[in-house]
Amino acid sequence: MIPDWLEPVRAGAASISADDLTRFTPPPGGDARPGAVLMLFGEGAYGGELLLTERAHDMRSHPGQVSFPGGSVDPGESVVEAALREAREEVGLDPAEVEVFGRLPELWLPPSNFAVTPVLGWWREPSGVSIVSPAEVHAIHHVPIDELLDPAHRVMVRHPRVDYVSPGFLIGPDKDVILWGFTGGIIARLFDFLGWTRPWDESQVRELPEYMLQADPRRSRLLDLEDDPDDTGDQEGEA
Numbered sequence: 001m002i003p004d005w006l007e008p009v010r011a012g013a014a015s016i017s018a019d020d021l022t023r024f025t026p027p028p029g030g031d032a033r034p035g036a037v038l039m040l041f042g043e044g045a046y047g048g049e050l051l052l053t054e055r056a057h058d059m060r061s062h063p064g065q066v067s068f069p070g071g072s073v074d075p076g077e078s079v080v081e082a083a084l085r086e087a088r089e090e091v092g093l094d095p096a097e098v099e100v101f102g103r104l105p106e107l108w109l110p111p112s113n114f115a116v117t118p119v120l121g122w123w124r125e126p127s128g129v130s131i132v133s134p135a136e137v138h139a140i141h142h143v144p145i146d147e148l149l150d151p152a153h154r155v156m157v158r159h160p161r162v163d164y165v166s167p168g169f170l171i172g173p174d175k176d177v178i179l180w181g182f183t184g185g186i187i188a189r190l191f192d193f194l195g196w197t198r199p200w201d202e203s204q205v206r207e208l209p210e211y212m213l214q215a216d217p218r219r220s221r222l223l224d225l226e227d228d229p230d231d232t233g234d235q236e237g238e239a
Helices: 004-015 079-091 145-149 181-194
Strands: 033-044 047-055 070-072 098-103 107-109 114-123 137-144 154-159 164-171 177-179 205-207
Touching (some): 004 047, 004 098, 004 114, 033 079, 047 079, 047 145, 070 079, 079 098, 079 114, 079 137, 107 181, 137 145, 137 177, 145 181, 164 181, 164 205
Parallel strands (some): 033 114
Antiparallel strands (some): 033 047, 033 070, 047 137, 107 114
16 A cells, blocks of 8 residues: 555556657557666655666766666566566565556657656565666665755756756755656656646756766667757757
């Protein structure tokens, strides 16, 4: 049974459309590869929170990217099974501790041709998580939702090499970790849909740090850039 504060998320997930979250949906009859991410809600010292991972800073593809646990759906798996498996492999999450209470519409990442389903989970009985593979995960972030909603932690994020801008969040103990792209877009648009977003100064622009620019920005993979960097006509941060 989910807590009362998550009920709006459950109801919103039942009524939200893909168009509310993105301008990209899988084309009919396409060959998009199925993927799943786990949008895991928990409760910490500061109330409701989201579990996010930060990719290792020396990875060849999008180092330092903050994302939900997730990845490809294996043959024979459901999106729920895939999301929970990936979370177990990345951070040691015990699937038995999670109550799945909904999912968001399938979203499409054109550069990598992934059709991604965000699975919503409530961390009912948390026993803790840890980095399973340091080569892949630099840090685990338990991010309070109140901090994500705080206007002081909202920024527009610019990728300087492709002149691309999208909404983002500053997270981490020192608020020096940038959450943006596909994951940041889902969170921002869901909060908008739920009516949770507080007015914030969209003129505040933060450029990506150098460690996030080491890889080729056009080598987009699952959970990475929300839009095709070639498409510079619309830079309003749509997922």
